[in-house]
Amino acid sequence: MTTRQSISADGFHSPIDREIGLPLPPGSNLPQREQPVATMSTLRLYVFFFLAFLSVSSGIIASSDGVTIFNVTQALIEDGGIAVKGDNVAAGVDGRLYSRYGIGLSLATVPFYLLGKVVAAFAPIHLTPFVLKGVASLTNAAIGALVCILLFLTAVRFGYSQKVALQLTIAFAFSTFFIVYVTKSFLTQPLESLCILGAIYHLVSFRQDGKSSRLFYAGIFGGIGILTKWFFVINLPILAAYPLISSSRRGRRPQNLILFAAPAAGVFAVGLWYNFLRFGSIWQTGYFGITSFSTPLLVGLYGLLLSSGKSLVLYAPVTLLGLLSLKSFVKHRQHETWLFLGLFLINLLAVAKYRDWGGDGAWGPRYLTLVLPCLILPIGALFERGTRAAKRGFVVLILLGILVHVGGVSVYYGTYFRIIGEFPYEREITDPLFLYKVRYIPNYSPAWGQFEMAMRNWRIFLRGERPAIAIAHNGARIPLSETDREKLTDTLDLWFAYSYYAGLPFSLCLLGMTSLMGSAAVMGWRIYRSCTRLDQQVEADPHHIQ
Numbered sequence: 001m002t003t004r005q006s007i008s009a010d011g012f013h014s015p016i017d018r019e020i021g022l023p024l025p026p027g028s029n030l031p032q033r034e035q036p037v038a039t040m041s042t043l044r045l046y047v048f049f050f051l052a053f054l055s056v057s058s059g060i061i062a063s064s065d066g067v068t069i070f071n072v073t074q075a076l077i078e079d080g081g082i083a084v085k086g087d088n089v090a091a092g093v094d095g096r097l098y099s100r101y102g103i104g105l106s107l108a109t110v111p112f113y114l115l116g117k118v119v120a121a122f123a124p125i126h127l128t129p130f131v132l133k134g135v136a137s138l139t140n141a142a143i144g145a146l147v148c149i150l151l152f153l154t155a156v157r158f159g160y161s162q163k164v165a166l167q168l169t170i171a172f173a174f175s176t177f178f179i180v181y182v183t184k185s186f187l188t189q190p191l192e193s194l195c196i197l198g199a200i201y202h203l204v205s206f207r208q209d210g211k212s213s214r215l216f217y218a219g220i221f222g223g224i225g226i227l228t229k230w231f232f233v234i235n236l237p238i239l240a241a242y243p244l245i246s247s248s249r250r251g252r253r254p255q256n257l258i259l260f261a262a263p264a265a266g267v268f269a270v271g272l273w274y275n276f277l278r279f280g281s282i283w284q285t286g287y288f289g290i291t292s293f294s295t296p297l298l299v300g301l302y303g304l305l306l307s308s309g310k311s312l313v314l315y316a317p318v319t320l321l322g323l324l325s326l327k328s329f330v331k332h333r334q335h336e337t338w339l340f341l342g343l344f345l346i347n348l349l350a351v352a353k354y355r356d357w358g359g360d361g362a363w364g365p366r367y368l369t370l371v372l373p374c375l376i377l378p379i380g381a382l383f384e385r386g387t388r389a390a391k392r393g394f395v396v397l398i399l400l401g402i403l404v405h406v407g408g409v410s411v412y413y414g415t416y417f418r419i420i421g422e423f424p425y426e427r428e429i430t431d432p433l434f435l436y437k438v439r440y441i442p443n444y445s446p447a448w449g450q451f452e453m454a455m456r457n458w459r460i461f462l463r464g465e466r467p468a469i470a471i472a473h474n475g476a477r478i479p480l481s482e483t484d485r486e487k488l489t490d491t492l493d494l495w496f497a498y499s500y501y502a503g504l505p506f507s508l509c510l511l512g513m514t515s516l517m518g519s520a521a522v523m524g525w526r527i528y529r530s531c532t533r534l535d536q537q538v539e540a541d542p543h544h545i546q
Contacts, residue, residue: 042149044530048523049148049173053141055516056409057183059495061133063414064088065101066186067477070136072099072106073113082277086477090287093280100286103274104228105188109139126473134495136186143190144182148173150197151373157204158333160380161538162531167383170524171394172376175401176316177364180408184493187362188229189369195225195232196343196370199239204336207246215243215259222260223267230271230285231367234350236264238342246335293353294430300352304365308442309435315364315404315447317397321382321390322375328385329378340374347371356429358439361417363408363446407450411457412493416450419489457492466501467491 061070064087071084082098089097099106116135120128148169155165172178181189198221206214222239225232243256272282279286303310313320330337351357351367359366382390407416417423420437422444427434437444467487472479480488491497500509 042153044523044527045152045169046145046149048520048527049145049169050141051516051523052173052520053144053179053182054138055513055520056179057138057141057495058412058493059134059137059498060493061137061186062412062478063185063187064477068099069101069105069186069188070109070133072101072103073109073136074132076106077110077113077117082274090279092278092286098278098286102188102226102228102230102271102285104224105139105186105191107227108143108191109136112136112139112142129473129475140182140186140190143194144173144178147178147182147190147194147197147373150194150201151377154197154201154204154373155377155380157201157208158336158377158380160384161535163528163535164380164383166528166531167394168376168380171318171379171398171401172372175318175398175405176372176376177366177405177408178369178372179405180363180413181366181369183409184363184412187366189366191228192225192232192370193373195221195228196235196239197373199225199235200339200373203239203242203339206243207335212256212259215256216263219260219263220267223264223270226264226268227271227274230287231350232370234346235343235370238339238346241342242335242339245338292355292430293350294355295353295357297349297352299432300354300357301348303357303439304348304352304368307439308445309439309447310358310365312365312368314445315401316372316375317400317404318379318394319372319375321394321397322377322379325378325380325382325390328381332381337378340378344371344374358435360429360435360438361414361423363413403451404447407447407452407454410454410492410494411450412488413446413450415488415491415493416446416453418485419453420444420449453489454492457490460490461492461497461500464506469501471502 061067068084068086068088071086072082075081075084082103083092083096084099085097088100090100092098113132113136116132119135120131123131151172152165152169155168156162160168178190178193181187199218202214202218202221205211206218218239222232222236225235240257240260243260244253247253247256275284276282278284305312308314326337326341347368347370351365354367357367379390379394383394414423417435417438422435422438425434438446442448467484467490469480469484469487472481478485491501494513496509496513499512500506
């Protein structure tokens, strides 16, 4: 690995450093790989990940949480207000109903809702609600692609080669439960991940280039995280501590803290104002269970780490290697190690105590989605050592993770819950037996059960069979009769499958499926080769930029 050997008077190691703007702070223990000025095009990367996510998206908004978030977006655009009807609402100060959730994702959906209105203008009027929700459902795929860009750039900031950075990003995007939340849900996990990774990227960048604007941007990301979900606030002390502890200039620590905290507080104030508009109090969110931490700690930890239905290592096997790589990572990135451990542990412990620690009904431990990057980025330290066993283990764990998520990507998790009798819910969330089969009994683990369903339903789809269902145009969350809902057990939760079920020709649906998947695969291969060539150029002549 090419490392920097000397420091010039201006604090940069080479002409390359000056062009990129990556000085090494005095006393830093962060050896860096010199990177070419034109790193892998972020636009190409974004298009690749967006196409990949789009190819397996459901194209619908089915969960009650997701519909409520969508309804807020619709109210903002159509009515200029925030009052909504439906599930997951609470009575407001004026007697009307308001969403219990943060407004972050609803605001992020506005551009997609407006795009949906444009598309709907060319569709039959009775399909307008489906078109609006279908286009809006792509919000998380777009956000997910941004998360992948930030993870790649953070890996490059750590001095990893472009190829290693891409491998880590692919592992995160396709072999963890993150892929289910960017393609199947309209929940806040992708936006939370964007906020925490955006803050991490700018904090790490600040330590390297010393630009005060980095702290401001990190604070903005932290504030948006709170605007998205109030629970995100537990991360701010850890994020704020990083520039204070890692800074070599003690005299600037108060100023650094203000630069981070001020924008975070500004966005936080917007969230308080949103509370006041809804419920007449800045501290009332409408989500009455947000302060309920009634689960015994060991029960929550067992569920999140070891259970057959919610285990982190089951739904993100590659994180095992991440934990094992911390010893190598800490040698050169001590402060970043403590940052990652702090974020992981504070979320793990808080979620373990939370009354709904499983985030049900959902796929895997969804409340831990935002800390997945903290467990994947350290793996690059093992790669830099060049150990063959680590690289082989990495590939095996990625393939295992992809296999696990075949079921999550192909079949809607609510359908599986219905099949095994766990939905509709018959117990309260606080009941120890709530979703007991799904969470604790291996025979009923969604990872296995939905994989079997996926294999069966793919065979049905590829034979050209489809259920005879009648779609109601009544504005219902799931516009099907109870009889037709039972038929969903034989369907795929994929946009091209739904298009076929709605009456489009089978050949056209297959063409759409193969075109998107094929385009993403070809683009991904070309990006991988480009990363390899860029690394070879740097290794051959680190002072020459193509």
